[in-house]
Amino acid sequence: MSTISGSMLRTALRIGAYAVAATVGFSSVASAAEWKFAIEEGMNDIQGVYATHFKDYVEEHSGGNVSVTIYPYGTLGEGADTTQLAQRGAVQLVNISPGLAGDLIPELQAFLIPYLLPEDPQALETFYRDSASLRNGMGGMYREQGLQLLDVYGEGEVVMTTKKPVRSPADLSDVKFRIMTSPLLISTYQEFGATPTPLPWGEVYSGLQLNMIDGQENPLSFVWSTKIYEVIDYIVFAGHNNFTTSVAANAEFFDGLSESDRALLRDAQAASFAHIMKYQKSLEEESLKQILDTRPSVQVIRLSDEERAPFRAAADAVRDEYVSLTGESGRKFLQSLIADAAAAAVN
Ligand code: 6CS
Numbered sequence: 001m002s003t004i005s006g007s008m009l010r011t012a013l014r015i016g017a018y019a020v021a022a023t024v025g026f027s028s029v030a031s032a033a034e035w036k037f038a039i040e041e042g043m044n045d046i047q048g049v050y051a052t053h054f055k056d057y058v059e060e061h062s063g064g065n066v067s068v069t070i071y072p073y074g075t076l077g078e079g080a081d082t083t084q085l086a087q088r089g090a091v092q093l094v095n096i097s098p099g100l101a102g103d104l105i106p107e108l109q110a111f112l113i114p115y116l117l118p119e120d121p122q123a124l125e126t127f128y129r130d131s132a133s134l135r136n137g138m139g140g141m142y143r144e145q146g147l148q149l150l151d152v153y154g155e156g157e158v159v160m161t162t163k164k165p166v167r168s169p170a171d172l173s174d175v176k177f178r179i180m181t182s183p184l185l186i187s188t189y190q191e192f193g194a195t196p197t198p199l200p201w202g203e204v205y206s207g208l209q210l211n212m213i214d215g216q217e218n219p220l221s222f223v224w225s226t227k228i229y230e231v232i233d234y235i236v237f238a239g240h241n242n243f244t245t246s247v248a249a250n251a252e253f254f255d256g257l258s259e260s261d262r263a264l265l266r267d268a269q270a271a272s273f274a275h276i277m278k279y280q281k282s283l284e285e286e287s288l289k290q291i292l293d294t295r296p297s298v299q300v301i302r303l304s305d306e307e308r309a310p311f312r313a314a315a316d317a318v319r320d321e322y323v324s325l326t327g328e329s330g331r332k333f334l335q336s337l338i339a340d341a342a343a344a345a346v347n
Helices: 006-024 026-031 046-061 079-088 106-112 121-130 132-137 139-143 184-191 201-209 220-225 251-256 259-279 283-294 305-346
Strands: 033-038 066-071 093-096 147-162 176-179 195-198 215-219 234-237 242-250 299-302
Touching (some): 033 046, 033 079, 079 242, 093 147, 121 305, 132 305, 147 251, 147 283, 176 184, 176 201, 215 242, 220 283
Parallel strands (some): 176 215
Antiparallel strands (some): 147 242
16 A cells, blocks of 8 residues: 655645646636535426536636526425525525515515516517616515525416316305415405415425316426426416516625625526527417416416406505505515606617
8 A cells, every 4th residue: 555745745736726727727726526406396397407408608717616506396395495506605596486585585476466567578578678777676685584685587478277166256166266475466366256275386286186276377488397287177368477587696695705606696697588589489388388288288278368357456466565564664665666667668
């Protein structure tokens, strides 16, 4: 067995350290890192596609100094769990959706108010990309929770999937409707006439299968990828919302990044936003086709403007409830979002 003296070992280590420093530069030695990114969905879902693009961009442009590990839904628990992990710094990056984070950041629930966001897809993209109240105004809410807001994007129109036809709030009167866990969704579905039932995502498929719930809402691509279409009979388009999600970083991690790593993160985020918008262009159509090809008995109901009217009217009460839940800060945030949504619709 060969032996190595203390001085030989020290020399070898010094040479090794010089070699590393020469290759990557001293400043990037300090930032060589693994960024852990927890998402609320599977790798082939919209959050997974965004996170994969982000990972590829970071790894390609960091010259091997940063690797990104993605933790899809289930590997670290439900959405509420991954948000906590990001707050504690156990993961550096995380998706946080308003539908799951209402207890943590109540103002975020503005995105759950029906018929608030622009309905035209181009206007909606402009809104997500350019809204100052969203991009800047929301930052403080995240900071209070130890998080740095990075990005916000949509995942498509939210459709109701049910076991019976729904054309009016009266049709929802005997429907136990699964909602995500943010409190404002209780008001929304109460105002829509249903019996709202908050459940974590993991219980939705079996809940529908066992008739413990009779309906749920989600974007079509998610209804397809998670096979929810197997356990419902109707897909109802009421046009009441688009699924919003955000990407956040642990605030301490973000503050501790070198300037170049922060720029890398921002560039990766902008590239991933553009990618996910493009990726979704025909996704809803494709998802619906896949659902109907696979299970032709599923019925599609598109509510007319007249049929949507009572659902639109219900939104007023939800806005009032939002303001009473969030107070003055929520009222101001809501006003600024409405103004930005109107501006996006004009441009
Ligand atoms: O309904 C839910 O709980 C899930 N829906 C989507 C589209 N993403 C994550 C979330 O947990």
